[in-house]
Amino acid sequence: MSEETKKTKIGYYPGCAITKCSTSEEYGTSVLGVSRVIGPELVEIDDWNCCGASSGHATNHKLSTALSVRNISLAEKDGYDEVLAPCPMCSQRLIVSQDDVEKDEKLREEVEDAIEMPISNNVKVSNYLEIVKNYSMDEIAEKQKKKPEGLKVASYYGCLLVRPPKILKFDDPEDPKTMDEIVTAIGAEAVDWEFKTSCCGGGFTLSRTDVVVKLTNDILEGAADAGANAIAVACPMCHANLDMKQNNIEKETGRRFNIPIVYISELIGLALGLNPKDLGMDKHFIDTGSVINAFSNIEK
Amino acid sequence: MSKAEAKPENQFEPKIIAFLCNWCTYAGADLAGTGRKEYQANVRIIKLPCTGGIDPLFLIKAFERGADGILVSGCHPGDCHYNSGNYHARRRWNVFRPLLEFCGINPDRIQFSWISAAEGGKWVETINGIVDAVRELGPFESYQKLNTIGPETSGGAADASSETG
């Protein structure tokens, strides 16, 4: 297994939000840091561009499809069978766009014309949870150095990892389990809660802060009520909203949650004994000290 | 109606003969009728109890007579009114179809399908599909133009079945 895994080379599509010097670079940093230890090898796709994210598909379907598909064609040109897009906004856009051009011959032709590349659509786009589950579970067990104690994690998947389920075909859209499995694998407690796939308000961070505050409040409340002392995420948008809005919530409702929001990759990194700083854990709004400190060396 | 209006002048209208089983596809075609589902009028149905009762001779004869295309359709596997008729039929077509193809007959001219009594919609799709496909292929002229009179016999000796196609 490990021989195989090491050889597996996967195209890496960071997307704008988690690439270096972006708002959520710690996600990217930790994903790459972790993959260096447990594989698979990630190689950044040359000259990738923004997938258009929510603004693209919200206002111009063809444009957003072309922006997304260009990246897939680039990956194919580079010879990858599989691409990791850790940001679910990106992975969802890439997969849905693949599906759109697959089903609509006319759209495919227009897009091929615009991106000036052929579309053969043979690349599988994966989200981060899939990659960990498919390639690295054994490696985690093998290479784990630290184990958390008393860490109760609410796994928060948000919208775009699981929806639309008919196209993404990833996990149970109402009660996904993959992240919980990873959380459990590293020795933390995965709490059963009700808001795994509730919406945090996504792209309304800037334009409709009020909406985001209300929705994140519901989610944080759900996690707190379920007894979680940390929320694990795999999406930079979810992270930003849950992490940054806790102050606003306090101002509006008076309730201070102070729940650290950590990327699942950061949790894996901690378990592997990586330096929290290298994982970017100092870049969070809500202090992650409680999570970091929950980990201690495994005695072997 | 819009279809009829849009029809170009002198468009080739193929003649398709459909051999259907009584229980599934014939009933499916009836259902399309009951549902007033419009489709192209190029098909002439010959009803038999079961696809298992269709001798390849029928198909050969239909082509010989001048059919541009043939459809054979019956119950889905497992649904045959006679338990296994469609399975036997499927076996026949498994060898017969490649034989015709080997002789240079375009396989699109002879299509097979399973259409149940409940699949009026599929009937319409199938018919429109084969009519469009055969229209695209054009008339089966290479066959129809073959002489029905032998090299050595004069016209008088030809039998009754040799009407001009």
Added chain:
Amino acid sequence: MSKKIGVFVCHCGTNISATVDVEKVAEEAKKNNPGVSYTTTYKYMCSDPGQKLLRDKIKEEGLDGVVVAACSPKMHEHTFRNASKKAGMNPYHVEISNLREQCSWVHPDKPTGTEKSVDLVRMMTEKTRKDKSLNPIKVPVTKRALVIGGGIAGIQAALDIADAGHEVIMVEREASIGGHMAQLSETFPTLDCSQCIMTPKMVELAQNENITLYTWSEIEAVDGYLGNFDVKIRKKARSVDLDLCTGCSSCWQVCPSKKIKSEFDMGLGKRTAIYIPFPQAIPSKPVLDREHCLLFKDARKKNIPPNDSKVCRKCLDICPIAPVKAIDYTQEDEIITEKIGAIVVATGYKELDDISMYGEYGGGKYKDVITGLQFERLASASGPSEGEIQRPSDGKVPEIIVFIQCVGSRDPAKGCSYCSKTCCMYTAKHTMLYKHKVHHGHAYVFYIDIRCPGKGYEEFSLRAIEEEGATYLRGRVSRVYKKGDKLVVLGADTLTGSVVEIEADMVVLASAMKAQDDAEKFAQKLSIQYDKDKFFSEIHPKLKPVESSSAGIFLAGTCQGPKDIPETVAQAGAAASKVLALLSADELEREPVVAKVDRLPAPIFSTCIGCFYCQRVCPYGAIESEDIKARDGSTIKTVARVNEGLCQGCGLCAATCRSKSVELAGFNDEQVYAEINSVEFN
């Protein structure tokens, strides 16, 4: 030799004549066709005057062949054949051109439809020319009926048939008859107790001398045909000798396995391993559930015969029957064969119980999200809570209860597009039962449409709202999630255009009526057809609602589609009357559409060469071999022969025969040839 053929073109009101020029069709039929000696058109050929016209013209014009260009032969072929027979013409000289379903209804362009119609009429005219006179085949009838399924449909049908003096065999796969109706608490729209009206019927059935009851039994195979079925029944090992057992209850009282989920109580109550499903069960004798019985579990684990296990023999030990005990661990499945004349299929439905497909409702995850049938058991006096409405999780009486309609119904995304028909009414009933038992509680119902087209149904559902105070909200629920010990129901009220959030104590899903899990396999066993939802198909949705696609097999109740009790009972009665009509004759006439191997004068005798491919392909074993003997008794030739009694007329043999020595009557070579030959090609 040549036939005189009459062509009758039907207008079908305007159904045909609106898009087909019927006059032209009639005219063209005669043109260049010396065989056609008479043509006419008529408004409704199937009407009495239409049939009279047909009869009169056959006589007046001396017709010996008739083409009726009308609707599908599935509609009126029979009508016109009968009419012709009355006029003295062989009914099999009648052919139908299907102008309505194949032309007028599907080709709105009149010239196109007319051109095709002319073709269709010509095809049938040419076929008719080759029609041979056929005479119905007579087969004797076994005067005994089989009823499969012992729910209310089966019971009603069995009683009706038995009361008319015929023998009935009932096969029920559960340990007791009664079916779903025995599980219900009260029934709409009268609110009378279901068991109170059901159990007398069950007793009546048990006491009826004409009825043989096999419970804990299943149909293994059905062979034969209308009037002469051979049915194999598997009597599953019950481990209890029904003749010896008195139903004294000692065994199930001592059984130590007491925690098995009761199927009858929809998993809400418990039962023992040796058990009767419910107190009024018939037969009131137990069955041993070998899967859960300690003794059988032990035997399986050790891989020894059950009788050798000594883990637990409490039921056997306590059984008071002597000298031979009524309990027998060594019993095995037994296959019995019965001769049957007609069959009623009344195998019922299955409630959608895999509610985990509704993850958004917490189906299968939250104990207090239950199905409609589970609520019936909760509300039933004989149920696990003796009629108290209690939450399965903690026994608390729910003060706010939410009913969600259309769960598994009208939901194509979950693979079920149809309406289950009964849920609107039973949900209204549930709100009333709830309100009668929990006066201070409140019931909310999320619905899409309230469908109550039965007698007294509209009034009943309005009563739930107006008098019993249920609050109906028009909208589907999107999500149910747990918050503390409450269930938060996230729904909508589309009438006010708002999202509605209810903190409920209990949620009842009005779950769909689905076909039985094994419906498909069962249908194949009986060679009957089923629809996309696996409900068995009637042969005509309006005019033959209880006839299955196999002659002599009739459908009753919910195996054919969702329906309520009155409808089920009515259909069962209808199926019974069809059976009685069949059994009232000593002989049946069968369509003479059978195969025949040719016989010719000596020295050929038959063109059959005896390769017996036909025998190999025949699904009915209807092909026999016959030795053609010379005077001295020596065999000249061995050829195939069709047993007309067994032949079902599929034509497989004819298509397989290389020399075309076997042909199917009604679809013989000349007829098919004539049809192909008569199509006018470009």
Added chain:
Amino acid sequence: MIEELRKKAEELLKNGTVKVVFGYGEGSVPERTRPVFITKPEDVNKLTWNKYCVYNLTTYLKRQETRKLGKPALILKGCDARTIIVLLKECQIKREDVYIIGVTCDGVGDPLAEKCKACDVHTPLIYDDLVGEKRENKEVPFEERYAELDEYEKLEEKDKWEFWQKQFEKCIKCYACSNICPLCFCDRCIVEKNQPQWIDPSAHPRGNLSWNVTRAYHLAGRCINCEECQRVCPVDIPLNLLNKKLAKEAEKSFDYRPGYNIDDELAMSTYKEDDDEDFFK
């Protein structure tokens, strides 16, 4: 080997096991042989065996005039013996009514007949007596057995059509092909049926296709590739290509080869629930 054959024949005729021996005799020229029907022990010297013994003697099993001669012994090559298995399965003969003198064979014809190129029955699979040294029946790969078809299957549709039309045009409907075929044993061939006349008995291009396709189809799952039809065709239509194509399809789709196993189900009278149906819509 010839001596052995003659001895065997003599013995069988003498002890009354058979009434006649169907064998090969010398022809008018050395490159030819002809069928001989030996009824008297003293005539056994007419029997011969050489590489010119191309044809399949089982065809005489269906003929009245040779049937009348009484129980026969047949000298059969491995390929010819496959016919016996088919005939047995199709109830045309009873095993006890024929005596099979199998001959092992390394190929016939000069040049070597096409059918011998991929032979896997050098030693017959069924016989009562075997003459000649036993050979190993080595399996020949599927592709090799049907290699002859490749160049025709590769043709464009139009070229296929033209090729076959050119061939069928030549057909004079002499029916030599079906007369010689040991498996065309119908008392009344479909072409002789005139009510209705499915196949036009007179030769013309349109009807010729019908006849040739039907003849081939009637051999689907049955033809044992003796190539006799093609050999006797006076206008040299490569009829065996059609037979071979069907054999290939039957083997590909049903994993069936006729004449190898007396206990199998005949390909065209059985089915499997998972038979291929990719071409169905």
Added chain:
Amino acid sequence: MKIKITTKELTSDFAKEVKERSGIDVKKCYQCGKCTAGCPVAYEMDYMPNQIIRFVQIGARKQALTSRTIWLCASCITCTTRCPKEVKIAELMDVLREMALEEGVANPMEKDITTFHEAFLNSVKKHGRISECGMIMEYKRKRPKAALKSALQDLSDGSHLMLKGKLSLAPHSIKGKDSIKRIFEKLG
């Protein structure tokens, strides 16, 4: 509200137009309201999601395209996921937004949102990727009021981000940014 239907409305089949553009068949919707029930933003909307579908069904083009709802949809796809009739509601919102922009009838009350989308795509067009700073600047310039509304937040969020070295002032441009421009020219 009054929905007026005249021959003008009758000749343009709005539902058909939507279907041709997107393949979404709103006729399948039987108005059960499950989309509304599960919508996280419904409470802010002027019309419920099912009502938007209804507008399309009955040809009330103006009401659908000028609604705030279409802009408030967060594209969380819960509605599409749970729709019993498999109507792609979230995707329908995309199409309606696209049409509203094309026809210039987007609801001015949600200008904050449309401007955000504009700023976002402008950044992509220019650099091939998002320049977060540039995008935020453009947005703030165009929507000063929105900026004011969350001025305090800006101070804390934005400066914090910059402090932590996460928000770069220099735009990330890709090599192939010309090819991105051409995509925008062809399809934008």
